Amino acid sequence: MTTNEIREAFLAYFARQGHLRIPSASLVPFEDDPSVLLTIAGMQPLKSYFMGADTPPRPRMTSSQKCFRTNDIDQVGHTARHLTFFEMLGNFSIGDYFKDDAIRFGWEVSTEVFGLDPERIWITVFEGMDGVPGDDEALEKWVELGVPRDRIQRLGEADNFWKAGPTGPCGPNTELYLDRGPSFGPEGGPAVGGDRYLEYWNLVFMQYERAADGTLSPLPAKNIDTGAGLERMAAILQDVPSVFETDGFRPLIAWAEQASGRRYGADGRDDRALRVLADHGRAMTFLASDGVVPGNEGRDYVLRRIVRRAVSEAGHLGLPPDAVVGLTGPVVDGWGDAYPELRDRAAEVRDVIGAEAEQFARTLTQGRRLLGEVIARSEGTVSGEDAFRLHDTFGFPLDLTLEAAQDAGLGVDAEGFERLMGEQRERSRAGGAADGASDLSERVALVARESAPAEFVGWDDTVADTRVTAMEELGDGTALLKLERSPFYAEGGGQVSDTGRIDGPDGGAVVVDVMRLGADQVLRVRLEQGHLPVGSEVTARVDGPRRRQTQANHTATHVLNWALRETLGQGVRQAGSYVGPDKLRFDFTHRGRVAPETLVEIERMVNGRVDEDQPVGWEITDRQAAADAGAIGLFEEKYGERVRVVSAGDFSQELCGGTHVSRTGEIGPFVITAEASTGAGSRRIEALTGTAAVAWLRDRERALLDEVAARDERIRELQSELKRAKTTRTDVGGLAEQAVTIGDVRALVAQVEAGDMDELLAIADRLKGTLGDGAAVVLGAASEGKALIVASLAPGAVAAGLSAGAVIREVAPVVGGGGGGKDAMARAGGKDPERLPDALAAARAILTAPRGA
Template sequence: SENFWQAGPLGPCGPCSELYIDRGLDFGAPDDLPGGDNERFLEYWNLVFMQFDQNPVNTLTPLPAKNIDTGLGLNRMAAILQDKHSVFETDQFAPLIALGEELSGRRYGHAFPTDRAMRVLADHGRAMTFLIADGVVPSNEDRGYVLRRIMRRAIQQGRSLELEPGFLTRYAEVVTELMGSEYPELYEQRESVRTWLEGEEQAFGRTLEQGLKRLDELIARARGSGEEGIAAEDAFLLHDTYGFPIDLTRELLSEHDLGVDEVGFEELMDEQRERARRGSGRFGGTEELRERLEAFAGDAGFATDFVGYETTDRETMVGAVARDDGRVLVKLVESPFYATGGGQIADSGYVECSDGDCRARVDDVLRVGDDQVVVVVPEQGTLEAGERVHAHVDRAARHATECNHTATHLLHAALRRILGPHVHQAGSYVGPDKLRFDFTHSSRLTPAQLDEIENTVNGWILESQPVRAITTTLPEARALGAMALFGEKYGDIVRMVEVGDGSFSRELCGGTHVRFTSEVGLFKILGETSSAANVRRIEAVTGPAGVELLRRHDRALSDAADTLRAPAERVPDLVTELRSQVRELERAARRGGDGTDGVDLERLASMTVERSGARVLVADVDVPDGQALLDLADRLKNKIGDAVIVLASAGEDRVNLIASVSPSLVDRGLRAGEIVKVAAAAVGGGGGGRDTLARAGGRDVAKLPEAIGAATDAIEAALSG
């Protein structure tokens, strides 16, 4: 009666046959039985006879097509065939256990805490190596968070063995040597794996010690008051401030026979997610809205036929109409409007009755699975179900969006060519105004790299390469090397967009594109920033928007040249000279003061921004020396309160830097010494100090903007870590 298997509360299920091997009396007692709580009988296989469907009313319906689902534990089978007591003694795990012995100087098999830590590192080391090689990167969402939890548990276990920093990459190297011959992607992505492991170990390492210290305090308090565990609020603090996944907190508490209020913790997490949801999406992006849209689309009784790849105008019929919180929802029988998806925003346009009695502006087009719902704003008359209408897409906006979407594919290809195959798409926005592309990469791009990326994309545009959308099978697309979003669900038949002969750009994509790359006209990068930990963001414009941007820049340069009465190419040098002269005059005017009298403290304080719940001020100021910079930091600290403040000042031949971090932010992993050290490296210098206050300097005055950027990136990385 107990041998019945089901994947969840609903779905296919059936009786099963569990296969055990009797490992003998060395592992248990004579009266031990298969399926009992013992080590003697090892289950290594399960045969599930799938013949029922479990439905919501808790009844079993026979499946029309029955099958046998066979689940074999490969590692357990290896242990049996190799006559090993544990999977960790098999040929795939033993080298990883040996690595743990080498790195820790301890012997496996002599103490349970040591054995457990080495097993965790062996198992998690293999898992994280494969996940990153397959395109997953650590993040705070979905599969990326699963990877991050695995990595952070491994980091904590490594610290418990007192391993030297950098141990995660050693495990990845052994995994690659063990399994790379059968899984060549491990060798292909070796550098990417190393980069992500190093970055995560460094980032979490900064907060781990502080988090463990805080946890020790909570444990002592719980024991002192006779409590059975810690409160949900404390677990949430460990998660939100120190980056402790709840399962890591649970495991560490269990070592002290303490628990945690996980129900309350999940409620706090749900509240946080709900706050995030309320701040996202055009209509809030709520689950309730999605359910209403699905109900409306389902009640209509038909799926809209999207014809937007072939045309931007279509005479069609209104199949259904509903009014929802002031919005008018429309289901068209055929629709030329692209629904938001794949990073591309929805088409705009209008719908008007064939007899001219009604007209409505298209405000949004929402995707409902493979179907769509058009959101309209009535301008004249009333749209009714059964009405014949003309559906018109805004062609100018559509074409601008197509230019940006094709340019996004070209940008992705250029990034992988220049930065390496570790680059994967992590998010995007494609609209008529611009494109935004988030991608996996751990460091700030240099100006030279951005120039090379821009030149590569514009080179492909000038070649007027054909852009083709091909319908094919998923296996065929993958065999051709088409890029796919990791974890995205694709059907058996997919749409693949390739540029040129496909040698540099093939992607699975449902968006709209130009026919030739020359239609894009021009690609111009607006900027490159950090989007999240280990994720960079590039924003760019194309076509007329790019031309207008260059025209504005040219006009500004021309106006500056006229003002300076000099050729345009001399403007940068003259501006540098004039700035130097102004600084000297200001210094002369301030002599006798503390060096900060000329600084507008109110304006400077107003430049403070919020980053992940922390106040951050990073600024280039004009003060005469390092002491004046320190005085200014103190004045700002008194005015702003708890914050991280980084100030930089450049003289004739020296850059001065100072960082001030409030104690509460030190607890979140921010270190003043580390921040100024990174910034000073950009200007060819060095320095350091305490966690709350540090000073540094350098000689390369021209690199001051890079120092400011490096400090900003270091702060964002610490806060997102």
């Protein structure tokens, strides 16, 4: 069976068993799941269903989910099995069937759909731990299906108790293994470890939720979550020793072989490079197609890291950096039918990856030279300081340094590197996340479970008579509160949370935040008087002016998206946004700066739609109907056959859960305030609407007038300075006579009068011409309360071992400043002109110091 046939056979089987086939969610997790950078498991997009916060479209579902795990990046290439991106086949039950059917389905798919030999299948079940008994029920079900007891092994928490993370849904699991035969290792079952018994499917009986303190509580319903790695199943069914020899990866390996002239299996080091290119080529194509762009933080850094690692390994095979873009072709060919977004965004993906490869190429040569120098002088271990400098200065990921050091027989002080990285993160974090955030998250989840999900009525209403259904005071004057019906929008889709008030007969509170939990929400309120007990009837009122300005900015974002696609092409896609009452920010995929004249046109188009005052409305419709009608999804929505489509006039239709104005005219004036890059292949526009736009334009007008006035004053000052310069020319001849000759060098250090750095440089050039080939001139001047220093060296002085840059770096701190340059010329500025004589004395000492051979 081919990889595509395996995927289809799995999904078709479960469709016959009453499961809804759901599309893969994006690799970028939903905004209400900030616990991970990327989607790491098939169940992750369904977490809110498992926790009871959302109602699934059907209790039975099946999918082939795109997944990405970062913990194996360093291992990819070194082994024949580690991957970053992978596909997880899964079947899920939300409160429907449990162990009996899950185990039966697993056995039927293994033996009847995939045709595995029942005599080679081994099973593991949970042996138990404190507070949780061993899973005898699962063991007996396997026996009932015909698995001998001696091929069923009990394993502990590390192997057979699944959890989504430190907190969240969890439960015992049972795993299926295939005995690959004695050539892969000794017998004895999965408990012996090694490569002989290959796990290919994990059936999780999700029945608990783990709190931050480790305690387990039952989930609202018992659920089933299974995961079978598609690539591993392909290796088994195609009877090949590694995933890189399956039909999915062979075209990627073949592409790299043809491009480089190397052959897989001929050389161990080449094999490593070919495996890296195959895995990373697929991974970076999928990441970029889901809107990730290379950057220095979070998931953006993951993409940057794998592109750069692919470029480095391509270099080992003799390929130029931009060759890695070619890997996207076989990925689109191999996976485009299953994941149409790969075909739709192929050009955009090539641009994003090409831009990052081009950027890395500019530093790669110099970085490799430095890396070679570091390795040459290292004895046994590359220091953490050197590894950090390679990363910080040249963008070398640690794994590239580790691999180069390993090839040279050296270790790397990774602990020292991580210490320095940690110090850098602390410096840049500016306070970081508030303490207790995880504790608050746990308390929010507990309050949410105390009652049925809140009904959101805020698309149409900003005031609602409702009832308090759950409440917990936090002890700092605030409380967590849940309403039966809520007009408050919870942050999501880029739109910020509403604020407002809640008032009842027993007290009142200000709403300061609204936290989303799937389709549910919990309010954080500041109690002002009295209290708001559970069951009390209250009136909830959204802050009207704040909501109206936020809505105007959100609708303006949709109109802006339309204008961008009209001017820059239909390949433009949203890559992030912020919609608040103060402004809107829109990130989108596009390579290269948007020309100023294009920005003017975009601004004109948006204001044109505002002037037309077209109606804005929304409807809930079938996902497929929305797609057929041309609606665009800015991000993958949660699974479901029904979606909300927001329409502006007849020109914009988008999947969106946010709030909007009723007509485009309510947006008011629209003005673009900034356009900039956010990384390779991604741009950002910031804009204002309504009264904020008018205020910004008025401020800009005043600033321009002030700038014109200041420019006129500066012109008058410059004219006066020019007049002074003409009457007080520097006596270059007299200064040249003060030069000191040391060997072949004629050194001159002096303080002169100069109005600015350009004038000081001109004096230095004249002196250098007078003193000849061995001239070494350092001049200082005080101008407008600042110290200016310039060092200018003729070729003979440089040949004698002097460096203008070195001199400046040494003396600039004396005047409280900094600077730099090259061997022939360097300059510096400082805030302490009174120390200029001391700085020049230091420069004189450097130039006149004895120089050895």
